[in-house]
Amino acid sequence: MLSDGHIAPSSLSLRDLPWQVHWSLEKCTLCGRCTTVCPVHAIELGVFRKRILETALGITQAPSNVFKVFYGIRQKTDPAYACIGCGMCSLVCPNDAIMPYRSEEADKLRFHINRGGQPRRRGGRRNVPGGILDRIKFIRISMLTDPALDAGRHEFELRSLLGRVLPPEENLRRLKEDGWIPPVREIYPLIIGGMSFGALSPTMWEGLQMGVAYLNEELGIPVRMCTGEGGCPPRLLRSRFLKYVILQIASGYFGWDEIIHAIPEMKEDPCAIEIKYGQGAKPGDGGLLMWYKVNKLIAAIRGVPPGVSLPSPPTHQTKYSIEEAVAKMIQSMSMAWGFRVPVYPKISGTSTALAVLNNLTRNPYAAGLAIDGEDGGTGAAYNVSMDHMGHPIASNIRDSYLTLVRLGKQNEIPLFAGGGIGKNANLAANAAALIMLGASAVQCGKYIMQATAGCLGSESDRCNVCNIGVCPKGITSQDPRLYRRLDPEKVAERLVDVFLAFDTELKKIVAPLGRSTSLPIGMSDALGIDDPAAAQRLQIAYVV
Amino acid sequence: MCRLCALTSSEPLSPMKAIEALDVMREGHDGSGVGLFLSDLGGPWEELEGAPILSGIFTNDGLKRLDRFMMEIGFMTKYKLSIKTPKRTPPGVPKRDVYLIRAYELPEEWDQLPPQEIRNRLLGVRLQLREMGQEKQDMIVFSFWPDCIMIKEIGDPMTVAEYLGLDRKELRARIILAQGRQNTNYAINLYACHPFFIQGMATMTNGENTAFVPIREFLSSRGFPGYVGYQSDSEVFTHILHYTQHFLGLGLEHYKHVITPLQDEVLETHPNGPFLKHIKRSCRRLIIDGPNCVIGCLPDKRLFMVQDRKKLRPGVVGGRPGLYAFSSEMCGLDAMIPDRDKSKDIQPMHLDTVIVGANRQEVRLCSQMDTLPPVL
């Protein structure tokens, strides 16, 4: 722009953008890899003009100019092409000539990403780093009576139960009278949270499934993975691996035509059915698969035409009230599998979670409750929902657990906590804290994506373009050019790494607490925090 | 840390037998307190069949309140044992007004009541007294049950025993549970002192139950008035035993399957596998953790010992027909029955429950791998 040129309201300078791409003329070989790889076309080949003044020392020669042209990388300032800081350009640069840097001041871009009246939509997670889970410490080190357990040598039983557990008296009575005993699955307490086939690329999905199968069949770790709302590939539905899968049904019912029709051909029952009523990342909003990602395969599995956006309604359309809907859906889902499969709802973290929970306690078919806190991730949502809506998971889980304790039903309705577990890579510590606050198991998605496939997203708004099918790592894209970047075998390997490491860390946490015979659900005496208000709220110790 | 010993004998024995064993094991406890549970009583108590015996510590005012209260609900004193203590209390032992052991006649209106109801009412009276005592700090009540006496006090076991003059005919019993304790987790409080008692069952533990809080939450939410207290993490062992027997109708052989269930792979091939899986799942909240050796006594006068899942605690049982002893340490057993055949001693391992029946003829060792007796 010329200095006396025209400025539009959304004319931004590089300085106004969140990320500035630094590029070195000296190192760049103009290979063009960075401009090719950039998922948002933030950079392009630039032609720069340079003026060199030549002023001789003497007075005989008049000073002169030389105008030169050189080529390099130019960063675009149009908000539509703003750099997302993914760093793919540096990843591919053979000479380390390019690198995005975050502006130290809050950007001005944020005031302009609603052009056309369309608020910002993105993938990712809440842009708030930190959180209460990382501050919870495990303080009750068992020093009194014995040296602590040995995480490497002793036997540990760190399993959890998914399903409605009857009170002991009732269980024995029904056993004697041959009554119906609700199905219960013994699972590993770290569940791979619902990420749909469609939100995830085929390679990512396949990698996770392979990893899950390996963990179960070769290592005997009963890891379960939830499908999210997007159906399930037909071959998986008809394979023995279905028993490792939690099928999710949500308000769009995507893929359920296929699932229901496959029931007669299923070799195994699925692990469980999760009915999604809400999601922590975007409470009150339904799933959203944007048209970019709806290719033929996805469309076929979901039973829709390709190339159209697939927003799920915010609510289940059949719903009149949560009581009635939960009751009806749980019952019909249970019935579909002959009452052999646990069925439980998932809700977003909310101050009304207890009302839902109370309702479930009176529903004999409810197999659990999953609560997804505000720090949950998503493939696509409105920015405002992600950043501002929802309830933190810690107090939600704690209140729910203590309510169950008051009713004497703790662990009869297992609570599954999700949203922000491992947000800062402290996966085992966060999981253990939630378990000791009362969760029977935790659900986790983002950490899995980061650790198994190198997702670049962060709590400070890096990347986050999962919604438009351009995922530079091929994790959340349906474009074969992108998802071929991801080797499913390697994803599977990393998944196994993640679970093995998690398992060791979990043992390193519970062993010093003197726990090994059972998962320490609700062992709140082990927890402490350096904030008196949080301690009081969670009913754990205040320690400084 | 606690030291435990227990005796079961065809002939009534003086509690000093057990106290002496505690003294031998002295280096393992700090002498901060002693707890005794006596049952299958000898002497004068033998004729008092069915009469509940109240054991506790009272101030003079507390005693007056007790008498008024018991009178009001229709209990008449049938027999009492007065413990006269010397004027000067030994160092470390608090001064008390009255150590009370008193048998009562049941109120007449109770005659027609079913036994279950009587049991629950006796428990109710004990809890009510405990609550009254806590309010005014004038009574501490340990047990109120036929054929059971409990004595607990702060101080070195031997000193306390001599001070209270426990070596007397009236205190002879065929079953003695004794515990010398070091105050560990919680403040010194006689309600935190083992053995713990509920409706004729008593257990004591050497160890630390790290799963205490969730278990306490489970028991307290059963709606059963007796599941209160929990000044010690070991009290839940007694209540779990009570719960499995009274609410689930399970036998002693099942107890260990509740507190330290087998792993799933093992249950797959266990003769009672499917049943045990249900127990494991529905009683998951009662699974204990940490190093523990539990010694207990049932109302039918069986004595038992179980260990934690990893056998992180010692424990030994030995003796001869007519006299068996349980101890947390070998030296304790040696002190109680020196002239036994030591080659027949049993140190129960991580799967075992040791039981000596009321006939005291043999030590029975049940493994969790065994086929279980049918549940009633």
Ligand code: SF4
């Ligand atoms: S950091 Fe990512 S978005 Fe930014 S220029 Fe490089 S490749 Fe493009």
Ligand code: SF4
């Ligand atoms: S790497 Fe892919 S999945 Fe991760 S934030 Fe970027 S677009 Fe989303």
